[in-house]
Amino acid sequence: MTDHLLELSPDAKTLEAGRRLFYSRRWRLLGGDGNWLWGEFDYNGRRAIESAVQVVEGKFHCSCRARARPCAHGLALVFLLKNNADRFTVGQPPDWVRSVQHRALRPVREVKNESMADDRLAARIALMSEGIDELELRLLDIARRGIADTQAQGADTWLAMATRLTDAKLPALAGRVRRLADQPEEAAEETIARTLGDLYLFVRAWHIRDEFTPDRRDELYQAAGITTRRDELLQRTGKSDHWLVLGTVQGEEDRLRYRRVWVRGERSKRYALLLDYVFGRAPFEQSWPLSASFNGAIHYYPGSYPQRGIFPEPRPGGRPYDGLKGYAGFSDMLGNYRRALGVNPWLQQYPVYLDDVRPIKKGQQLLLVDSAGGALRVHPDYGGFYRLLAVSGGRPMTIFAEFDGYRLRPLSLLTELGLVDAEQAEI
Template sequence: MNQQGVRWTAEQVLALAPDDASRRAGSRLGTAGPWSGGGSDGSGAVWGLCKGSGSRPYQTVVDTKGPAYKCSCPSRKFPCKHALGLLLLWAADGEALRGSDVPDWAAQWLEGRRARAAGKGEAGGGTPAKSTDPEAARRRAEQRSARITAGAEELEQRLADLLRGGLAAADRSGYGLWEETAARMVDAQAPGLAGRVRELGAIPGSGPGWPVRLLEECSLTHLLDRAWLDIERLPEPLAATVRTRVGLTAPADGPAVRDHWSVLAQYDTSDGRLTTRRVWLYGRESGRTALLLSFGAAGRAPELALPVGVTIDAEVVPYPGAGQLRAELGERFSPPVPGAGPPPGGPVADAPAAYGTALRDDPWLESWPVTLTGVIPVPSQEGAWQMADADGGAALPVTPAALGRPGLWRLAALSGGRPVTVFGECGHRGFTPLTAWSADTPETVALT
């Protein structure tokens, strides 16, 4: 793509897969056998016809500038196995997809997609559209604010009753009361508070020390409640963070930052209702870190997918809020190209210090992106792991959630007992490794 000269690696393609099943199925389609009518051009498009179980082949086209995908198969996954197989074929064998005329079925989708992107860019360059009825919009905002306030006051009463009855007895009432309280927060149009209530309900009886964990989370929920109820007294950056935490959405309206953004990591989390995809970027010229979020509901994978280890010449637009790294991906000026190296980093002791500094702006922050240099993954007792400075200066525990992932063993194999550079998230539970680099293997190795 990119004039046929720079191609992704198979690992970067497979990092786009929405799940392991798609990764395995896509790998089986990454050979020339099932494909016909394939081609690619210098503008970032790849297309092909994949033989399936029916009489007609599936029409698959990929725009790597997104990347974005279109396939005539019935799959609801993005990318589907056919798009993954097509990209794997392109990455492995340039001759199999030599440049050719774009077929009508692919050209129609590509032209429509690029016309929409151009229209969005033009709209973004002008004055934002205003509401046709500003007074009605103001009244709706006031009504929602009043509902959230009523919900926050009700939640404060629920927390007070919990403390009055004693945290140690919280597991006797079961999860039903928590779910009822969460539903009340949804009715109050405060989904952020509803999510925190559900997390509180999952703590009682969850293992040794759960009353302490429950007290900690209750304290943070109480702090968010009080911050909302006194929001007019807060400085605007912190007030914006509070509004985001309770569930009020705000558009990305900061100044656009154009840079060569390295894709450091991508991974999904799910709460059973919604799948959230997190993509970490690092600006090579600006030195800024940005977090892209996308969502998929009802079993659908989020559409945004960027290969780990590539660099994109693009704009990102930040969201408001104190210490917020979330941004929206704006105009892209070229297809992604491989070659993203690690961002600047430091020793283990710098990681919790950076997280602590970030908590001053956002007390509800779960973790903060950091890069550890010169560290060695070290197993400790009872299956736990640590990231330790090679010089023995300090060590940081790996989060329990990361212990069961195969990426941790991949990291150990990459290190082989030698120092490596690791990018991940540092929080109150420890460090979650996401990507790594070694002196012997300069490519970015995804650990998720």
């Protein structure tokens, strides 16, 4: 529930300020009643700043003078709820909060609310369009000067480019550009060329987005960083099934920790990506143990090729999972991947379950080879290749992996003990 509140931040600067205030010790009288959160922020001994948040509807109130709304104080309360809820005391609100609640209950025409939401979305898209126009100019400039010349200017070139995209509320694109600054030298030019090509495809698609179907346009917006709110997702029909946890990836970017969890439906044979974010060392809300199974409905984000979803009410599976079968070789896998990419060209990761593949090292290349002799490279982020090589002993294996269109990143493998983490498998 807290994620959609953080998405209401007017800009990255305010969100960062809210994150800093989350760590402050100046908060006092933190409380909540299940519907509202409130707190007073001690401002250098002066009259405390009074801030309150209506959690479900996303209404913010604050007595500070900041022009941006929601302000950093309100966002800090959301961070506190998300990461340190024990600091709140459940009870009756103080008088100033009751006054805020009373004003919030005044009747407002629903049409006006929808108009305001449309205005906010239109303003954000206008800002994003400005950022995308600037991105296009930068991409054309890089094409004229060449990748090598751009690389010679150092990592600051990519970081400055990423910062401008963040300011334009394009966090997903900013993340892809920021990662170019950390590429190993031997793979940098190849990775940069692919990323710049993907970005230019996105730019051209953005310019003709009005010609897209609603599902295709939703996927484009998700790739840009506009996500559907959780309450809207819950109104969509969920896909009920018996889901198996096949693999997990965790990482961190700019103090924001992320977790990708892949699950597969027993009856539907559909995969779902459960993506979570937390700040600092805060724990993730839900635990998804590898090889555990859960019953319940996953609500997919809108799109012509739905992949990401939310799993609001998982229940323990309580029985063995059946029907897991992998690709016999890379040919069928690549065929399905190309079809998926034709439907949704913004796929960053594609889940694959592979039978009869062997890890081999050929010169400096780390590869997975199928029974027909086809080979695909292993992703450089995978750090367990030599352990995988030892576990295999030259024999074929069954592996679950992410595919980015070029390389495979093993996440789990099937052994006599069942599914085990691909980076921690016992030799």
